Amino acid sequence: MTRPVVITDIARADAATAAALGAHGVATVHEAMGRTGLVGAGIRPIQTGARVGGTAVTVLSWPGDNLMIHAAIEQCREGDLLVVTTTSASSDGAFGDLFATALKARGVRGLVTTTGVRDTADLRDMGFPVWSSAVHAQGTVKATPGSVNVPIVVAGATVRPGDVIVADDDGVVVVPRERASTVLSAADARVAKETADREAYGSGRELSLDRKGLRPLLAELGVEYLTQADYQARDDDGA
Known part of the structure; x- marks a missing residue:
């Protein structure tokens, strides 16, 4: 000390x-x-x-x-x-x-x-x-x-x-x-933004994926949307 x-x-x-x-x-x-x-x-x-x-x-x-x-x-x-x-x-x-x-x-x-x-x-x-x-x-x-x-x-x-x-x-x-x-x-500013987000989510009008613009990021990262049947077929094929 x-x-x-x-x-x-x-x-x-x-x-x-x-x-x-x-x-x-x-x-x-x-x-x-x-x-x-x-x-x-x-x-x-x-x-x-x-x-x-x-x-x-x-x-x-x-x-x-x-x-x-x-x-x-x-x-x-x-x-x-x-x-x-x-x-x-x-x-x-x-x-x-x-x-x-x-x-x-x-x-x-x-x-x-x-x-x-x-x-x-x-x-x-x-x-x-x-x-x-x-x-x-x-x-x-x-x-x-x-x-x-x-x-x-x-x-x-x-x-x-x-x-x-x-x-x-x-x-x-x-x-x-x-x-x-x-x-x-x-x-x-953050509180004001989150208040608007909360109102949007609470009303059911928007999802966070869309409000935050995250769908393009998922695509860029290679995340795919599949039906369960497509996913199972791919799994059965060993893909």
Whole structure:
């Protein structure tokens, strides 16, 4: 680990933009951003139905030690989302309901962590959404320095302080702070297109094959349409 620091004056993406990206959800934002930014599938929600967007306050800790989460709470403000990782893999329950109580009081929208969490029933009851690598009651110590608000890597995705984090039942995606407004515009356009697609499919007027112009692609790839009798005859002939 580099020299331990707590950065106190991070630049954040616009809060309204982060919230709007959160409303669109992970799949839409991921597609709108060119299918980039996804956190690995090992980070999963402990609840269902939560959908949030917030600005990242990052924590880099030692495994089995939650000292720097305590330090990070002071740096959090309304609209943030706490993102925690460790210098090597750790499933210890570094986060529980007391941390969530303090963060919720500061307007923090949730937690994404590569560590384990505990008190999960309490977290769900209090409506504090969490995405983690594990649920584990193993406790941690408070003994080793780390850093707050430095760039970190979370399940393969780089997260910088102030970036937008979108999280829901599908997982987590990271939107670089400087791209947030552009990605939001692309996500808005994608939602409008999908709304029109949904209406067309729901009415039965069109198939996705035709609306998306996929029939020529099937032909180009050599896909044939046969009756069952033709297919069986070809199979019988050994073709």
